[in-house]
Amino acid sequence: MVVDDRWRRLLPLLQKGDVVAQGEVYTIYFAYVFGALLVLARRQNSHAGAPLPDDDLKELVESLTSQAFASTFERIAEYDQAKSALPTALVWRGKALMRGIVGKAIREALRDQRSVHLDDPDLRPTWRWERQQETNGLTRSPEQELEHREQSRILRAKFEGVLERMQGSQASALIEVLASGKSISSVAEAMGKSSTATDSLLRRAVREFRRLWIELYGSEGEI
Amino acid sequence: MDEKDEDLLASVIDRLASAYEDSINPPPHFAEAVDSAASEPTGVTKEQIEVLRRRSISKLSEGKAAGNLLRMYREALTLDLEDVARKARWNPDDLEKLEQGQLDLQSVEAERIALLLFALGLESLGALEQPLREILKLQMERYESAPTAVYGRTRRDVTSVQRRRDLLKGIAVVDQEATLRAADIYLRRISDEMTDLWASRKS
Numbered sequence: 475m476v477v478d479d480r481w482r483r484l485l486p487l488l489q490k491g492d493v494v495a496q497g498e499v500y501t502i503y504f505a506y507v508f509g510a511l512l513v514l515a516r517r518q519n520s521h522a523g524a525p526l527p528d529d530d531l532k533e534l535v536e537s538l539t540s541q542a543f544a545s546t547f548e549r550i551a552e553y554d555q556a557k558s559a560l561p562t563a564l565v566w567r568g569k570a571l572m573r574g575i576v577g578k579a580i581r582e583a584l585r586d587q588r589s590v591h592l593d594d595p596d597l598r599p600t601w602r603w604e605r606q607q608e609t610n611g612l613t614r615s616p617e618q619e620l621e622h623r624e625q626s627r628i629l630r631a632k633f634e635g636v637l638e639r640m641q642g643s644q645a646s647a648l649i650e651v652l653a654s655g656k657s658i659s660s661v662a663e664a665m666g667k668s669s670t671a672t673d674s675l676l677r678r679a680v681r682e683f684r685r686l687w688i689e690l691y692g693s694e695g696e697i
Numbered sequence: 698m699d700e701k702d703e704d705l706l707a708s709v710i711d712r713l714a715s716a717y718e719d720s721i722n723p724p725p726h727f728a729e730a731v732d733s734a735a736s737e738p739t740g741v742t743k744e745q746i747e748v749l750r751r752r753s754i755s756k757l758s759e760g761k762a763a764g765n766l767l768r769m770y771r772e773a774l775t776l777d778l779e780d781v782a783r784k785a786r787w788n789p790d791d792l793e794k795l796e797q798g799q800l801d802l803q804s805v806e807a808e809r810i811a812l813l814l815f816a817l818g819l820e821s822l823g824a825l826e827q828p829l830r831e832i833l834k835l836q837m838e839r840y841e842s843a844p845t846a847v848y849g850r851t852r853r854d855v856t857s858v859q860r861r862r863d864l865l866k867g868i869a870v871v872d873q874e875a876t877l878r879a880a881d882i883y884l885r886r887i888s889d890e891m892t893d894l895w896a897s898r899k900s
Contacts, residue, residue, distance in 0.1 A: 494770035497824025566723030616853040653730035
């Protein structure tokens with residue numbers, strides 16, 4: 475799907491915070507961003523056994539789309555057009571926010587579907603849960619937040635170093651897992667390949683990723 | 698994939714997600730994933746998306762004045778009011794009044810507003826739609842029939858809109874539904890004209 479580049483003309487105005495220009499971006503790209511986020515959210519929901527009805531999912535994605543636009547406009551100074559087209563960045567913001575909005579709704583729907591046992595390990599804070607809270611910024615002080623941002627920036631540079639050296643199809647396959655979820659079938663469907671071919675591609679991709687990471691950074695500690 | 702590869706993949710993806718979670722810029726190759734998702738049919742009609750888009754966009758300009766938004770947009774483009782007026786075939790005084798929120802839209806054809814927005818390079822009403830609707834709701838008030846004819850004279854420094862409202866105050870009741878309808882028709886005329894203008898430029 476080819477997305478037009480009318481956003482380039484509007485970018486200088488967005489950088490000035492102009493509301494009318496923001497409205498133009500909404501008008502031109504809303505359908506694209508909403509459609510892409512709805513498909514990604516459906517894949518996530520489907521991977522979890524589809525606990526959320528599609529109408530609820532659409533409502534969540536509507537809110538998610540608005541937040542993606544608002545968040546991107548708010549932080550437009552950080553946007554780098556050399557890294558991606560603006561519509562792609564808008565979908566990315568939505569995808570990043572999806573973890574909090576759609577992910578939470580799916581978890582709640584799943585919890586409501588089953589009976590609760592007091593010895594359910596999910597009811598107790600686990601090491602993984604605590605790390606997740608930390609990752610989501612729920613338990614960080616301002617200093618920790620700054621440190622986290624800096625660490626994330628360094629880690630992103632490292633990831634980019636590896637991904638840029640990988641074969642395009644392998645790097646794309648890894649990012650497709652990030653976009654569509656960890657189920658081989660949904661990645662295969664998204665990439666238009668068979669499950670066997672996708673499994674094999676991902677195996678080669680993850681091994682190559684590890685090899686390059688060690689070659690560039692000496693150890694696989696951070697992954 | 699064996700278990701070891703699966704664990705490594707899960708770990709890499711978790712770390713990737715965490716590193717990029719707060720970033721405005723997506724990881725490399727994300728565009729391909731988006732393109733594949735965006736080209737899948739969603740089952741949502743164009744009309745439904747249009748409703749969602751309008752709902753979202755109206756939040757953008759909530760509480761903002763149309764004239765002020767237009768002026769800021771023109772200034773962000775570093776365009777002179779006179780240049781825009783000439784290009785749109787508007788009287789500069791009228792344009793200034795519009796930017797100051799003092800122009801009576803009852804005296805301006807919707808198509809002229811479209812011409813102005815087109816001259817500014819805008820493809821749609823977008824963020825201006827809701828603020829314009831708010832103005833139109835005041836300026837295009839439709840009244841249930843008054844019991845008698847109402848006469849009044851022009852007063853200095855009183856706009857035609859204010860004069861009309863003052864004259865009919867306490868005499869006729871505003872028909873909210875008819876007013877909204879009139880505002881929507883006016884806005885639709887602007888949109889339709891803009892669509893035609895862009896279509897004719899492309900052809």
